[in-house]
Amino acid sequence: MSAILPPSDRLWWKQPIDKVEWAWIAIAFVWGMIMFGMMIYWHIYGKQNLSNEAYKTTPELFAAKAEKFIAENTIRTETDQDIPVVRVPPGGDGYLIARLWAWYPILELEEGQTYKIHLSSMDYNHGFSLQPVNINIQVIPGYEHVVKMTPTKKGTYAIVCNEFCGIGHSWMLGRIYVK
Incomplete structure (x- = not known):
């Protein structure tokens, strides 16, 4: 599948996901979880957010x-x-x-x-x-x-x-x- 041209049958959501795309999805998910954990950590230990x-x-x-x-x-x-x-x-x-x-x-x-x-x-x-x-x-x-x-x-x-x-x-x- 080409990123420039649309798929020939126009049903792009039915195309199989490539291994490289799965890898990027996994990297984005893991990074999102790390950032979510860091928000909690900085709220508790970073003393940057007020608990009012x-x-x-x-x-x-x-x-x-x-x-x-x-x-x-x-x-x-x-x-x-x-x-x-x-x-x-x-x-x-x-x-x-x-x-x-x-x-x-x-x-x-x-x-x-x-x-x-x-x-x-x-x-x-x-x-x-x-x-x-x-x-x-x-x-x-x-x-x-x-x-x-x-x-x-x-x-x-x-x-x-x-x-x-x-x-x-x-x-x-x-x-x-x-x-």
């Missing part, structure tokens, strides 16, 4: 929890954007709201402490991408995502929305300060 929690919620319920957290823990307001900077208690929970086209509020964390950051969207799908540490979470309305974080280096970290959310998507930036 997610719970059903409503935008109103999550916004109420976040506003309570903000009211209790605000330490100052950023003058350039009029957004509160909120200190998350060490070992505590912090709340971050995604909505067109902003992350609210700005969080302040301490180096070496472990935190649970709760994320939810008020309107559309958004992407939480913490740079430069490359944490990526898709933030979906109606779900509360909980991500455990332990900052290991002081500095200012950028939160970028990496899920297209409309005309103001490119301006949807947030910050996390690590002291």
Whole structure:
């Protein structure tokens, strides 16, 4: 059988499979199984994929929890954007709201402490991408995502929305300060 010309009887699926083709099918299958095993291995031992929690919620319920957290823990307001900077208690929970086209509020964390950051969207799908540490979470309305974080280096970290959310998507930036 030629790869360039179709078979003469036009029923190509009834043609016998050659030994070389079986060999390539076997190689592809074995390679697929190796890659599948590597995904499981890297999830468990590679520490590259977050094992986060997610719970059903409503935008109103999550916004109420976040506003309570903000009211209790605000330490100052950023003058350039009029957004509160909120200190998350060490070992505590912090709340971050995604909505067109902003992350609210700005969080302040301490180096070496472990935190649970709760994320939810008020309107559309958004992407939480913490740079430069490359944490990526898709933030979906109606779900509360909980991500455990332990900052290991002081500095200012950028939160970028990496899920297209409309005309103001490119301006949807947030910050996390690590002291």
